[in-house]
Amino acid sequence: MSNKKLETLAYRLKNIDGLKKLFQELNFDIIDEPVNKEKWSQDQKDVVQEARVIARKNDYSIYYIHSNTNAVNLWKNIASKIIKEKLGLCMVCTHNPNEFKWLFSSLSKEFSSSFSETRHFPIDIEDTGAPKSFVDFLENMMVDENSTAMSIKSQISEAFNNISLELHDELTVNVFKALKKLSEGIIYNEENEFPLTNESLEIIREEVFILLYRMIFILYAEDRNIFPVSDKIYYNNFSLKKIKKIAILISVIIGLSGSIFAPMALPIFLPKYIYAAEIIRIISFAVIPKTVSMMYRSKFLSNNNSFPLMIGGIIFVIVQVSGIVSLGTMWGINGIASSLLLAASAEAIFLVIIDFKFRKHIQKK
DSSP states (O other), X not given: OOHHHHHHHHXXXXXXXXXXXXXXXXXXXXXXEXXXXXXXXXXXXXXXXXXXXXXXXXXXXXXXXXXXXOOHHHHHHHHHHHHHHTTTOEEEEEEOTTSSEEEEEEESSSOOSSSOOEEEEEEEOBTTBOOHHHHHHHHTTOOOTTOOHHHHHHHHHHHHHHHHHHHHHXXXXXXXXXXXXXXXXXXXXXXGOOOSSHHHHHHHHHHHHHHHHHHHHHXXXXXXXXXXXXXXXXXXXXXXXXXXXXXHHHHHXXXXXXXXXXXXXXXXXXXXXXXXXXXXXXXXXXXXXXXXXXXXXXXXXXXXXXXXXXXXXXXXXXXXXXXXXXXXXXXXXHXXXXXXXXXHHHHHHXXXXXXXXXXXXXXXX
């Protein structure tokens, strides 16, 4: 099949009929079977208007899910459940006909012990046509009469690998462009008084990365409807305080998860590194103070006050080096890991205290 034909079919992928035509051209056998929802939760049933098996090739099935919501996280949950039930021998195509968005889901790797590690490829098909990356992705899924269920699973897994690499390359280029634009905006803003030199770029480098990461996070969250973008209050009065609370909550969850689950997971998945369980438990908690420090770092820089950051960095180094020498001698590698946690905590506490004093000083004025 020529790329032109595949591109046309991809562009016409608007509903279940378009999906059937697409997989028919990919040499799958077209069928029409209902999906058994007996083991689905009520929430999952509520967001799915239609669920059918629309194609099959030697026991490898293609599922179509017609959703009535744009909540991609719910799409992923349902797709992962189906893939696990089918032991990885299927691909799930989820769609909301009111939008142009699709989500293709499959096993994350060729062999998975739990059959629950899934990958998801979101695709928007608009009036401009189907993206080339999506057309290439489909072309890599072409099967023939000799294809078995296992070979198709491997083939589709490879297709996901290829699209991941392609998207990674595109993201790298776009991130570089974004970094360039952000840096130019800061340098060329006369109020910042930064000359265009390597020293100036080095000064702003870390903060530009932080700003970009935050923007990427917000854009991703809004695109996936994690944030209530349709809510006028949110749209017109976006509050950074909420983002701070969310970020701190996430850091706490990461810290607790690492400290609780790492000791249980290592003996199972990485038995050779079982002695690192205690180290991971300690270091996981360092995520919390580092998140706090990152927030205050941005706050101080926005006020053109970098002196507390320099002092905080010095405190971090002094505490960490002292901890490595003292605690490392007493407790070994666990002591070195503890020194990182203590250093990060000391820096965060210092920045919080300085910010409190600054605000108190301003209130007196």
